[in-house]
Amino acid sequence: MSPSAGTTPDAELLRQHVGGDPEAFGELFRRHRDRLWAVALRTLGDPDEAADALQDGMLSAFRRAGDFRGDSAVTTWLHRIVVNACLDRLRRRAARPAALTGDMEALDVLASDGFAMDPTGTSATRLDIDAALRMLPPPQRAALVLVDMLGFSVSDAAEILDISPGTVKSRCARSRARLLPYLDHLRGNRTASETVSPQGGGDA
Amino acid sequence: MNRHFDADALAGYRVGLITGRRERQITAHLATCAQCASLAERLAEVSILLAAAPLPCIPDAVTSRIEAVLIAERASTSARALPYAEKAGTPGKGLPYAEQAGTSARALPSEQTVVTPARSRFRLPRLTPLRVLAPAATLLVLAATGFGLSKLGGSPASAPAVSGAAQPAAGPAAAGSSVWAPAAGSFATDHGAHRMAMGGTVGTLIKVSDTDLRPTALGGQLETLLKSYTQLPSTQASISVAACVRAVAAGRTVKLVASARYQGSAATVVIIDTNAGYQGLVAGPRCSAADSDVLATAVLPSGISAP
Numbered sequence: 001m002s003p004s005a006g007t008t009p010d011a012e013l014l015r016q017h018v019g020g021d022p023e024a025f026g027e028l029f030r031r032h033r034d035r036l037w038a039v040a041l042r043t044l045g046d047p048d049e050a051a052d053a054l055q056d057g058m059l060s061a062f063r064r065a066g067d068f069r070g071d072s073a074v075t076t077w078l079h080r081i082v083v084n085a086c087l088d089r090l091r092r093r094a095a096r097p098a099a100l101t102g103d104m105e106a107l108d109v110l111a112s113d114g115f116a117m118d119p120t121g122t123s124a125t126r127l128d129i130d131a132a133l134r135m136l137p138p139p140q141r142a143a144l145v146l147v148d149m150l151g152f153s154v155s156d157a158a159e160i161l162d163i164s165p166g167t168v169k170s171r172c173a174r175s176r177a178r179l180l181p182y183l184d185h186l187r188g189n190r191t192a193s194e195t196v197s198p199q200g201g202g203d204a
Numbered sequence: 205m206n207r208h209f210d211a212d213a214l215a216g217y218r219v220g221l222i223t224g225r226r227e228r229q230i231t232a233h234l235a236t237c238a239q240c241a242s243l244a245e246r247l248a249e250v251s252i253l254l255a256a257a258p259l260p261c262i263p264d265a266v267t268s269r270i271e272a273v274l275i276a277e278r279a280s281t282s283a284r285a286l287p288y289a290e291k292a293g294t295p296g297k298g299l300p301y302a303e304q305a306g307t308s309a310r311a312l313p314s315e316q317t318v319v320t321p322a323r324s325r326f327r328l329p330r331l332t333p334l335r336v337l338a339p340a341a342t343l344l345v346l347a348a349t350g351f352g353l354s355k356l357g358g359s360p361a362s363a364p365a366v367s368g369a370a371q372p373a374a375g376p377a378a379a380g381s382s383v384w385a386p387a388a389g390s391f392a393t394d395h396g397a398h399r400m401a402m403g404g405t406v407g408t409l410i411k412v413s414d415t416d417l418r419p420t421a422l423g424g425q426l427e428t429l430l431k432s433y434t435q436l437p438s439t440q441a442s443i444s445v446a447a448c449v450r451a452v453a454a455g456r457t458v459k460l461v462a463s464a465r466y467q468g469s470a471a472t473v474v475i476i477d478t479n480a481g482y483q484g485l486v487a488g489p490r491c492s493a494a495d496s497d498v499l500a501t502a503v504l505p506s507g508i509s510a511p
Binding site (some may be wrong): 022025026029030033034035036037038041042047050055058059062063076080112129144147148150151166169170172173174176177179180182183186 | 210211212214215216218219220221243246249250251253257258259261262263266267269270271273277278394412416
């Protein structure tokens, strides 16, 4: 996926876009689309939702490019916009069936809906990575996806999520602890290909 | 202190969230307890497993769709400057793309008082038009079941989350930055919060009829259409139609979309919900993201109760 104009720095492309260059933003999108897609898909757990969120995010970035201050990397800024679009969608989705209190346990219950999750973790179902991720509350999931799956530093993830680095660490730690029983069977082969998907996971 | 530690504690310990006496306790315990040491090791492997999972590639369809939306956004930023009424006198006869582009590339009209800084700097780019494959003798009515009419940029829900940077106080909402885009089943008003459930499932559905619009009866025909579109059969809409509508709507709130015959030629109808009532616009067969090709307009009486 090496773009033809790959030598132009991201920040320069963004400046060209703000200056009216009709091609610059498309180039930025092509350059980062796979990682942005991965973040959206893994945060939302549903391809249709991910496509909508990525579209929302790119449109926002397109319009707000003039707000970019250059005190972070363009890629961090783009991820921040897309992750926020994802979390917005999750909030709206969550608000439909029942008003969320923001309580983590309530989020956990919603997130585990349909997966017959055993809260003690002692008789965990075997899940592939995507299904396991869906069991996490969205804020925890987003942090873990950024740090463990996309390789962002804790401080970059903190900037993307607009939370403190300590909160990123704690969300990642809690997520890892929670995922452990469900991913234990993957140790050694390190691939999700042989695992079963949960029967309730037909939405992805 | 032979009490075992659970996964939460060990995970926090690994990232340095646990300090002081408790940290020393865990360190000492891990040195002697194989069970907890194993748990700590398995926790570390969770991160390794996650990092090793292949990144999914974005599907081509998603790339195409977003690129089309961005092209349409670029076009609508410029097309916003086009007063559609001026073009009403040229029914059935469109201008070449180049002339259209030249027309809309002129300065923004004075009535557009609220624009974002990024928008105001825009000049119309040269675009590859997305041609509408105009269906002959059909009237395609966009049911909001599939094409969401969503207001992405100005919605109160998304605006503060998108960027830390401040927006102009009035925001693009006042300028009608509502975005017409294929989105699943949402309908946002200019105020962004008013969402209407339009029924149906996710998917881009349009309705089909066979009305032939006439200049002399346009207002009445569009009014009838708006009142009765739920009774028409449905089919799928193309991304080209979406791009056309976005260009025509130019950021305003879309109430209804139709691609119809106008004086015997294929045309697309877009009904805009202005603050003062509805405005119907008829676009020609060349309507695309780059060129709204508006042939005629009609003001509809306010207070039509669309289904």
